[in-house]
Amino acid sequence: MEIMAKMWGQLGSITATVMLFYAMFDRFFPPPLRQYLRTYTQKLTSLINPYISIKFSEFEGERMKRSEAYTAIQTYLSANSSERSSRLKAEVVKDSQTPLVLSMDDNEEITDEFQGVKLWWCSRHLEVKNQSFSFYPASDEKRFYKLTFHRRHRHVVIRSYIKHVLDEGKAIATRNRQLKLYTNNPSSDWYGWKRTKWSHVVFEHPASFDTLALDSKMKEDILKDLVKFQKGKEYYAKVGKAWKRGYLLYGPPGTGKSTMIAAMANFLNYDIYDLELTAVKENVELRKLLIETSSKSIVVIEDIDCSLDLTGKRKKKKKDKEEGSKDAVKKALDEEEDKESKVTLSGLLNVIDGIWSACGGERVIVFTTNYVDKLDPALIRRGRMDKHIELSYCCYEAFKVLARNYLDVESHRLFPRIEELFQETQMTPADVADNLMPKSVEEEAETCLERLIEALETAKLEAKKKAEEEEAKKKAEEEESKKKKAEEEVKENGELAKKEEENNKKSGAGVKENGFLSSGN
Numbered sequence: 001m002e003i004m005a006k007m008w009g010q011l012g013s014i015t016a017t018v019m020l021f022y023a024m025f026d027r028f029f030p031p032p033l034r035q036y037l038r039t040y041t042q043k044l045t046s047l048i049n050p051y052i053s054i055k056f057s058e059f060e061g062e063r064m065k066r067s068e069a070y071t072a073i074q075t076y077l078s079a080n081s082s083e084r085s086s087r088l089k090a091e092v093v094k095d096s097q098t099p100l101v102l103s104m105d106d107n108e109e110i111t112d113e114f115q116g117v118k119l120w121w122c123s124r125h126l127e128v129k130n131q132s133f134s135f136y137p138a139s140d141e142k143r144f145y146k147l148t149f150h151r152r153h154r155h156v157v158i159r160s161y162i163k164h165v166l167d168e169g170k171a172i173a174t175r176n177r178q179l180k181l182y183t184n185n186p187s188s189d190w191y192g193w194k195r196t197k198w199s200h201v202v203f204e205h206p207a208s209f210d211t212l213a214l215d216s217k218m219k220e221d222i223l224k225d226l227v228k229f230q231k232g233k234e235y236y237a238k239v240g241k242a243w244k245r246g247y248l249l250y251g252p253p254g255t256g257k258s259t260m261i262a263a264m265a266n267f268l269n270y271d272i273y274d275l276e277l278t279a280v281k282e283n284v285e286l287r288k289l290l291i292e293t294s295s296k297s298i299v300v301i302e303d304i305d306c307s308l309d310l311t312g313k314r315k316k317k318k319k320d321k322e323e324g325s326k327d328a329v330k331k332a333l334d335e336e337e338d339k340e341s342k343v344t345l346s347g348l349l350n351v352i353d354g355i356w357s358a359c360g361g362e363r364v365i366v367f368t369t370n371y372v373d374k375l376d377p378a379l380i381r382r383g384r385m386d387k388h389i390e391l392s393y394c395c396y397e398a399f400k401v402l403a404r405n406y407l408d409v410e411s412h413r414l415f416p417r418i419e420e421l422f423q424e425t426q427m428t429p430a431d432v433a434d435n436l437m438p439k440s441v442e443e444e445a446e447t448c449l450e451r452l453i454e455a456l457e458t459a460k461l462e463a464k465k466k467a468e469e470e471e472a473k474k475k476a477e478e479e480e481s482k483k484k485k486a487e488e489e490v491k492e493n494g495e496l497a498k499k500e501e502e503n504n505k506k507s508g509a510g511v512k513e514n515g516f517l518s519s520g521n
């Protein structure tokens with residue numbers, strides 16, 4: 001006990017001496033000399049100090065992107081620290097599978113062991129005060145993990161341990177993963193304050209390829225394509241292409257485009273980033289949004305034809321407005337223009353296809369539209385949208401999937417009639433599903449199927465009536481044009497006859513004149 005007390009006493013006096021020297025050093029040495037001395041002191045200590053440390057910062061690339069290594073280390077240490085660390089941080093994470101997540105507190109240390117090698121991890125949290133003047137001074141937070149080990153284990157740590165930590169961290173994250181549905185925030189809220197780029201909720205859509213009513217061959221084809229993409233890391237690297245794939249889903253409303261995106265996310269176990277283009281102010285912001293998306297994700301732009309005027313008409317409109325307007329009107333219009341999104345077609349193409357699109361990797365991009373013909377061919381050319389999928393009206397096979405989903409019915413005496421009707425008329429899967437869904441607890445499958453038959457028959461009659469009306473309209477138009485033509489012909493003939501008569505009259509008068517002249521001779 002006495003020895004301990006002596007030791008503490010010595011340690012105290014050493015610390016006091018060091019502090020005194022440090023204060024003198026800071027006070028009496030000018031900054032350049034201080035820096036110079038510091039560099040040499042560090043070099044000297046590294047000669048004596050047998051330990052090496054590696055720093056893993058939270059952000060990389062000028063705070064543009066959260067480091068994947070940092071996230072993986074955090075997950076790895078969180079899984080290990082709850083048993084070893086004495087100071088833990090508890091967070092209630094809403095979308096995690098475990099309600100309370102324990103992790104290492106800031107400035108806490110834990111040890112780890114790997115192949116007989118001892119390692120020290122510590123988490124650091126620094127607050128760097130912002131120098132710029134503001135009424136709301138923001139502080140810049142910096143977090144990092146520091147790994148320390150003896151220099152004789154350098155090879156083991158660099159070659160194997162770090163890889164082990166990153167792989168393990170990623171595997172734990174995948175095991176505990178809950179899919180998220182992100183949406184982009186307006187660039188600044190109404191006070192003009194900057195907000196985070198994406199907000200998310202837990203993605204819990206139950207759609208799967210099993211429940212998707214689709215032609216079986218088409219379904220198989222899409223599934224194969226997705227699997228090939230997901231396992232294609234080496235292949236994409238070999239051919240020198242960014243690891244991404246574009247899907248264009250098109251078809252009438254209610255044919256399952258959005259449902260297919262949900263099924264894709266569940267199948268691939270990817271997050272969804274639902275990008276609302278109209279809330280993006282300009283191309284630079286669009287690029288930043290894309291960089292912030294994580295890998296293993298689906299970036300979706302729904303109804304791409306309505307999202308933006310991507311055909312370059314906007315410029316023309318602006319020019320027209322400018323030409324015809326006086327100053328005040330012009331200013332007002334410019335202000336209105338400023339509020340609009342300024343994302344252009346080329347900006348969007350750059351994001352999908354340009355060099356920035358390779359950031360992150362393992363990304364699926366999906367566009368949906370009801371009107372594929374309206375889209376600029378540049379936007380959907382192969383290579384950008386690699387696979388074009390048409391989702392159309394319900395067929396008998398798709399109906400059977402819906403009947404199984406909604407009514408647990410594999411076959412029924414009414415099926416043949418329904419098959420016949422599907423050959424004669426068109427109905428979207430959304431309408432079929434709505435008819436099949438029992439409207440009360442007592443309602444039986446047969447009632448639902450009868451309701452569907454009735455709806456199909458009505459749709460058939462309506463289609464027939466519409467076709468007849470169109471036919472009649474076409475006929476009336478044809479007759480009208482025939483009538484007009486005949487009238488024009490009559491008119492033309494009348495005019496011709498009149499002209500001929502006039503000509504005849506003129507030539508008659510000439511003869512008379514000639515006769516007069518000749519008689520005069």
Ligand SMILES: Nc1ncnc2c1ncn2[C@@H]1O[C@H](COP(=O)(O)OP(=O)(O)OP(=O)(O)O)[C@@H](O)[C@H]1O
Pocket residue numbers: 211212213214251252253254255256257258259260369370429430431433
């Ligand atoms: N192919 C399908 N398989 C299973 N359910 C479907 C299918 N198509 C539509 N549905 C059902 O209809 C509803 C509407 O479908 P969904 O929103 O996917 O259509 P959409 O093609 O995205 O329409 P819109 O073009 O209007 O966005 C869904 O909730 C789903 O229950």
Ligand SMILES: [Mg+2]
Pocket residue numbers: 257258259302368
């Ligand atoms: Mg949709």
